[in-house]
Amino acid sequence: MNIKSLLIVTALAEGGTGIALLVVPSVIVELLLGAGLSSPQSFVLGRIAGAALVSIGVACWLARRADAVVTGLVAGMLIYNVAVPVLLIYAAMADGMQGVALWPASILHVMLAVWCLLCLRPR
Numbered sequence: 001m002n003i004k005s006l007l008i009v010t011a012l013a014e015g016g017t018g019i020a021l022l023v024v025p026s027v028i029v030e031l032l033l034g035a036g037l038s039s040p041q042s043f044v045l046g047r048i049a050g051a052a053l054v055s056i057g058v059a060c061w062l063a064r065r066a067d068a069v070v071t072g073l074v075a076g077m078l079i080y081n082v083a084v085p086v087l088l089i090y091a092a093m094a095d096g097m098q099g100v101a102l103w104p105a106s107i108l109h110v111m112l113a114v115w116c117l118l119c120l121r122p123r
Contacts, residue, residue: 007064015057021050022083044091051083074119081113 020028025046026036037043055076062072085106091097 004064007060011057011061011064013057014053015061018050018053018055018057021053022047023050025050040091040095041097044087044095044097047087048084051080051087054083055080071120074116078113078116078120081109081116084109085113 017028025043028050029042029046030036037046057076058079059072059076062075063069064072088102088106088109092102
């Protein structure tokens with residue numbers, strides 16, 4: 001068994017599951033745990049988990065080439081740090097969800113996404 005194969009399999013499995021969680025979180029949770037999601041808040045968290053899995057998948061996919069390990073990791077972080085504020089702000093605007101940490105968390109993730117972009121730009 002080699003690391004490249006592990007990274008490819010992980011990228012496909014986690015990336016696919018993450019995309020499914022982003023699109024139909026309740027169905028995936030029901031397949032995994034036997035009961036679907038019932039509250040709008042659980043849908044947001046299910047989609048955030050999906051974004052995290054997509055990020056892991058992208059990081060693993062890009063890291064399968066030894067020369068791209070750091071790029072893969074930062075690209076995965078970028079996807080996550082863009083997806084989280086989009087999902088949180090959508091939850092606030094579309095569903096009226098307002099927790100005390102929603103806006104600070106959104107701002108933090110936007111700042112981290114900008115930092116990731118700056119690190120990924122060609123030099």
